[in-house]
Amino acid sequence: MTRTWKLGLAVACGLRLVAGTANAEPAKPVATGCKAAEAVATHETGSNERSRLEIAPSGHPFTHLVVDNPLGNVTVEGYDGTAVQIESRKHAPDDDALDRLRVSLVPNPDGTVRITTTADGGREVKPVARGAVRIDLFIRAPRDAHVEAASSSGKLDIANLDAGGDLDTASGAISVCNVSGEVWTHSVTGVTKLAQVFGSVDAQSVSADVDLDSINGERLVATVDRGSIAGRRVRSRDIQLTTTDGKIQLEAEVALHGKISVASLGGDVDVRLRRHGAIVVRARGTKVDLGSFAQPHMLADGWRQIALGDTDPAAAMIELRSQHGNVQFVIVE
Numbered sequence: 345m346t347r348t349w350k351l352g353l354a355v356a357c358g359l360r361l362v363a364g365t366a367n368a369e370p371a372k373p374v375a376t377g378c379k380a381a382e383a384v385a386t387h388e389t390g391s392n393e394r395s396r397l398e399i400a401p402s403g404h405p406f407t408h409l410v411v412d413n414p415l416g417n418v419t420v421e422g423y424d425g426t427a428v429q430i431e432s433r434k435h436a437p438d439d440d441a442l443d444r445l446r447v448s449l450v451p452n453p454d455g456t457v458r459i460t461t462t463a464d465g466g467r468e469v470k471p472v473a474r475g476a477v478r479i480d481l482f483i484r485a486p487r488d489a490h491v492e493a494a495s496s497s498g499k500l501d502i503a504n505l506d507a508g509g510d511l512d513t514a515s516g517a518i519s520v521c522n523v524s525g526e527v528w529t530h531s532v533t534g535v536t537k538l539a540q541v542f543g544s545v546d547a548q549s550v551s552a553d554v555d556l557d558s559i560n561g562e563r564l565v566a567t568v569d570r571g572s573i574a575g576r577r578v579r580s581r582d583i584q585l586t587t588t589d590g591k592i593q594l595e596a597e598v599a600l601h602g603k604i605s606v607a608s609l610g611g612d613v614d615v616r617l618r619r620h621g622a623i624v625v626r627a628r629g630t631k632v633d634l635g636s637f638a639q640p641h642m643l644a645d646g647w648r649q650i651a652l653g654d655t656d657p658a659a660a661m662i663e664l665r666s667q668h669g670n671v672q673f674v675i676v677e
Contacts, residue, residue: 378503378521378540391442393434399451400427407455407507409485410492415445415461416480417498417516422487422505428457429484436477445479459483490525499534508543526561545580553590572611587611591669595676598623602660612669616676619660622653627664629671 406428411418430449436442444464451457461479480498485491490507493500500511501519508525511518517534520527524542532550539557547554547566554566556575564580566573568587575585578596583604585592591611597618598604606613613629626649627634634640640648652675653659664671 390435390437391439393432393442393445395432397430397432397449398427399430399449399457401451401455404453404455406451406457406486407489408457408492409483409489410456410458411481411483412458412460412494413479413481413498414494414496415463415498416478416495417501418481418483418493418495419499419501420483420485420491420493420505420509421503422489423484424487425484426486428486428489430459431482433480433482434478441477445477447479447481457485598660598662600656600658600660604660604662606664608666608669610668611666613664613666613671615662615664615672616674617662618676619652622651622656622659623662624651624659625649625662625664625673627671627673629664629666629669631670633670633672635674 405426409420409428411420432447434442434445436445446462446464448460448462449457459481461481463477487504487506489505491502491505491509493502493509494512495516496513497515498513499516499519500513502509502511502523503521506524508527509520509523510528511520512530513534515533516531518529518531518536520529520538520541522540526544527538527541529536529538529547531552533552535552535555536547536549537555538545538547538559541559541561543561544563545559545561545565549568549571551570553571554568554573556564556566556573556578558577559575560579562580563582564578565584566586568590570589571587572590573585573587573592575594575596578594581599581602583594583596585594585606587608589610590608591614592606592608593614594606595616596604597620600621606615625634626643626647628645628647632648634648634650640650643649651659664673
């Protein structure tokens, strides 16, 4: 069953609101190098509702999008327009439960748009398990809007944005693609994938892997408790990768004044670098392989050190360590 959207809405004065119908076509993704996530297909059984809404500013442009959806997935894609376009897909076991699902939209005069989802409750209504109801949101926002999104078990996916994002989920996966500006992510058990990020990154995960591809910003920090970190085509000047129990693989470029610190308590460390200028490498692990470039100097506490290139105070500093794993370092020509 497909129904129209019941929306809890607070609208600031001077904004134009256009609501779509259940039969409207979904918003079209922008053609870029990143594949936009598709809205989740409507469930076959139970009651379903699919709707679209568009809200456009009449004064201050929308610059900040805040989404809190504990009931499902959130996908935000930047585009060249000024309006915020939302497609929602709701699912519940029956019509009564569907009627209790709410999407609230609050646009503020300062350029902030807040979107939240809830399931109404109370003593007079039949209890419904959290896993039996769902709201998935697909949002198109102006490219220069900063995005904050949070979910419980749903996926968070942002793409084609120019003002960064802050993403927080418990067990859902996080995906970021073609985003400029600072990016912050936090996940408990969901996998984190960041690709084509042009800005500083801080990615944290408790018990899941972090995958990094084409990161180009001043600073990259990735911290994982139980999980692996894999980085490819990384060009950040300051790189800090840390795991408690997991392997770390990094393929990066390092420049003058660069700093790289890669550390794992119980996993192996494998670093491959393209260098531009002099570097100093210090490493410590159960087994250390620094290649055949030079005989390493033995330092205190089991550290080994090599210097490549002319002595230079601007040399990049590389520190690799694993208390219970192996350390391997390779220069890629």
